[in-house]
Amino acid sequence: MSDSCGSLRYRLAAIVGFGGLVSILFLWSHQPLINCPPQLPSITLHPDGHHVRMNNSSKENEEKPVLLLWVWPENYRFDLNDCKTVYNIDGCHLTDDRSLYSNTDAVLIFHRAISQDLSTLPPSPRPPFQKWIWMNVESPTNTQKIPGIENLFNLTLSYREDSDIPVRLRLTSRKIPDENFEIPKKEKLVCWVVSNNADWTGVGTRNTYYRELSKYVHIHVYGKAYGTFLDYKDYYPTIASCKFYLSFENSIHKDYITEKLNGPLAVGTVPVVLGPPRKNYERFVPGDSFIHVDDFPDAKSLAEYLQRLDVDDDAYRRYFNWRRHFSARPHLILQNQEFVLAICTACDYVGRHKEYKEAHDIYEWFFN
Template sequence: MSSSAGWGTFLQPYVYRSLGVVCFLLVCFMYYTPDIKFPSFNFHNEIFRPPCPKVQCANRTLTQDSNQNCTSVLHINPHLNDTQKTQAAAVDTEPDTILLIWMWPFGRKYDLSCKIFNITRCQLTDDKSLYHKVHGVLFHHRDFQPNLSGMVKEPRPWFQKWVWFNMESPANSRQIHEINNLFNLTCNYRLDSNIPVPYGYLVPRPSEVESFKLPAKDKLVCWIVSNWKPQSKRVHFYNELKKHININTYGNGFGRRVSEEDYSKIVTSCKFYLSFENSVCKDYVTEKLYRPMMLGSVPVVLGTSRPNYEDHVPGESFIHVDDYSTPKELAERLLYLDQNNTEYMRYFNWRNKFEVQRTQFVREHACRTCNYLKNHREYQAFHDLNKWYWG
């Protein structure tokens, strides 16, 4: 026997074993795909995607907007896994979700239909006799002060969620120790709420809507205020600012009551409006910003930080007092913009793509809450509400 034949006979078992191992690995690879995510180098779709405020992105999930050209730090995953698909299918076979409004905020009733928000299979009611059947109960913070007066006295059904609802800032809301470990969810203007519903948000401008035209202006700076507190930050800033620029003032704080119709006419006629909040709190960005934006005036904001404002609206849509070292420096900037129309008009560039939509108080909060309950049947609890909201 030749030496080569002998080696072949000797190696033959090892060759067969090696082939067997390779075949086994190939079969495993066909039926098992490791969960490995490789970095995306799709520069056109990822890096140059146009940015938008967080709240505008978040609103797209509320309205089921299909436009994906919007990024946000909020975790939004449009692709459901098998478990989520099964849960969604189960929800589809269940009856309508029912939300009970325990007490009408400030005693004023609102429409109970959610059709305007494209929310279906949700029922709103104020009938307390249905308490043991409803999936959730909405409680307005201001209406059970102090010491939880007016709250439910009966045990909570195991399937039911209680939702804490409040749109006032912590500075204007009484802290109640007993609310800790009482509620399952929060519905609030803060973006980190379980059900975030801010005072307003941006939506894509429909193509058929006429392009923006700046209203006629005959005033430079305006301010309408009713809640006048001499020691507040906004009043101190106003007292310094008025030394360097003329400010047209209105409202009960100045003894000049303004009707709803008058408000629109005044703000429309002003180049700049002092959107000064009564509280400096996280995400507390109210209609004082959104209404001037809608009416064609540039808001000069005083409130939370600039980065936090930019979580809600484009950074070039407003002027922040913190951008200037003194009220005098701010006044000089406003006077400069008054004489330079090209630069002034840049504050309206956002209107080429977006328009402002104000939140419908109570009705929208209730509908968004009901919709959340419809899609989240799992147990949830909010343990330290006082720490979260009042710090």
């Protein structure tokens, strides 16, 4: 049709050139013999060979990049729409369909799912435009080295702030101070939910400190490690019913501050933390929102301080002053909830970053 329109216009121009002005006026005064269609948006192939882009003069609408979840972490599955409905993340097309591998922009690979012989990795050679993301939400203490993967990845995803994709629920600043926060009703003084009581790092770890602290103050303990299973739907209500919660990490590393801190803050309980130094915590939350075990010479001194706060309402309430200026939200009330946030965060990243990167010697970075 476009060739016909071009031909018609050429003939009309020729007629004008030869003085056929009368004929032209006649043609323009009547319905056209050929209806020329409007200019349609052009379809062009993106240089990476797989994005289809629709172009017109007023708007460019490019398809979302595709993020392939190569393996479900710990075989734990969730609704892929949760990224949109829970975290308002909709920057990529998230899929677990391996048949799309050849046309996938990025592949998310869970470290613990990589076999020692590397046979569980995606096939090589990878498409030249494709990025591989190393996903590891565990600390170095709980991460096994797998020889041969150090230079395979383009991007790193972990709890570390210097990762390409750092994963963490963060406090949200309030535009208008909130003076109406009410501390939930408290029925218990100190609580702890723990599913694994393995003593990862020897003397000075969370189990050692717990045993010493429990000599001086009663601690309500829940979780598989101590035989009292707590259903997921009861997790946050139980924490909210305690004045203090033991936010003890299973190992101590820079930035290794997990949902054990965020959960109590979100539901109105004061976390008592054991992990990296106080200054590291203060990179993420106000210093007056938590109690650090390092602030006390021993567990007995900490227990005495908690008991004083139990009878001093004004002093206890000061641990919630940060609520005027910030809000906190809990993780999803699901098993392995940190995987949901990590996967959705990766989706957000690939939707916003088109540049190609390479990560070299991830073990040198992660373990040192």
